[in-house]
Amino acid sequence: MTELMIRPSGILKHDDCPRSYQFQYEMGLRTEAMSINLPFGTAVHQAATDYLLADHYSRSCNVVDIFKETFTKEIDTSIIEVPSTKSIKDYFAIGEQLVEQFPEAWDKSGLMLCLDKEGKPIVERRMKATLAFGLVLNGQPDVVALDSEGDVCVIDIKTPAQVSDPLFLKASDQLTCYQMLLEYNASDLGIDGVQKLGFMEGVKRAIPKTGRGEGPGWEPVQLAPARDDSDRQDLIQKALEIKRQRDTGYFPKRSRMAYNTPCTMCDFRHYCVEKDASGIVFPEERESRPEPIALPASF
Numbered sequence: 146m147t148e149l150m151i152r153p154s155g156i157l158k159h160d161d162c163p164r165s166y167q168f169q170y171e172m173g174l175r176t177e178a179m180s181i182n183l184p185f186g187t188a189v190h191q192a193a194t195d196y197l198l199a200d201h202y203s204r205s206c207n208v209v210d211i212f213k214e215t216f217t218k219e220i221d222t223s224i225i226e227v228p229s230t231k232s233i234k235d236y237f238a239i240g241e242q243l244v245e246q247f248p249e250a251w252d253k254s255g256l257m258l259c260l261d262k263e264g265k266p267i268v269e270r271r272m273k274a275t276l277a278f279g280l281v282l283n284g285q286p287d288v289v290a291l292d293s294e295g296d297v298c299v300i301d302i303k304t305p306a307q308v309s310d311p312l313f314l315k316a317s318d319q320l321t322c323y324q325m326l327l328e329y330n331a332s333d334l335g336i337d338g339v340q341k342l343g344f345m346e347g348v349k350r351a352i353p354k355t356g357r358g359e360g361p362g363w364e365p366v367q368l369a370p371a372r373d374d375s376d377r378q379d380l381i382q383k384a385l386e387i388k389r390q391r392d393t394g395y396f397p398k399r400s401r402m403a404y405n406t407p408c409t410m411c412d413f414r415h416y417c418v419e420k421d422a423s424g425i426v427f428p429e430e431r432e433s434r435p436e437p438i439a440l441p442a443s444f
């Protein structure tokens with residue numbers, strides 16, 4: 146029985162399908178191609194959190210340059226899958242608009258950065274929490290902030306294609322994980338627990354071709370009360386179940402019903418269902434992996 150260090154993203158992947166969790170997190174498999182949504186989200190995050198830190202320390206910060214540099218670096222080092230309805234150029238334009246709008250959206254939220262006991266902002270701070278014997282949660286909440294009531298709020302910055310349902314804010318295990326990480330580390334950080342959880346969503350709508358249409362933009366920050374003890378216990382039990390499956394070495398497939406199957410969107414679908422390993426990169430191959438296909442200069 147070995148220790149399991151689990152990330153919030155691993156818990157979410159296991160929810161989707163335990164076998165896909167096994168492929169990604171236990172066996173270390175990757176696909177050669179990556180959805181553009183991942184590098185896009187990374188680049189917007191980078192620009193947004195760099196802005197927050199620069200603003201706190203009264204430094205200048207060009208959010209568009211940060212976005213473009215990060216996005217370019219990310220897509221240059223991977224094979225990228227882009228939906229047929231958009232081009233990479235579209236994603237650059239959408240991202241630039243989103244990061245340009247971020248400072249105003251943050252101002253309007255009325256939130257201010259929460260500082261640790263050394264006076265440093267708690268932004269993208271990696272931390273661990275022991276959930277049970279041999280089970281450690283390891284994660285990095287995006288931003289810890291104070292609202293106008295002085296409540297400590299954990300904010301997750303997201304770049305969805307559409308606004309998420311308010312119910313999801315109250316159900317999201319990712320936010321529960323962040324709350325538990327902060328609570329476990331509260332005395333080291335010098336904070337008085339966590340009172341609220343929230344999403345700040347930059348919706349990556351297409352840029353309208355005419356003067357009509359909404360285009361990309363930030364939704365008002367949604368906040369919900371922190372989870373109660375039964376929610377915390379649910380999360381611990383869920384993580385313990387992953388550990389139990391790991392100890393037995395068996396992660397079941399979870400194809401579900403036709404209308405809500407995760408299989409059609411699963412990165413490992415050909416490997417899992419058709420036993421076809423083409424397009425899968427095994428850990429031992431990564432060192433000798435060929436360079437990704439370069440994007441044409443005119444993307």
Ligand code: SF4
Binds near residue numbers: 162165399408411412
């Ligand atoms: S194809 Fe379906 S059953 Fe197989 S790993 Fe993916 S989601 Fe799970």
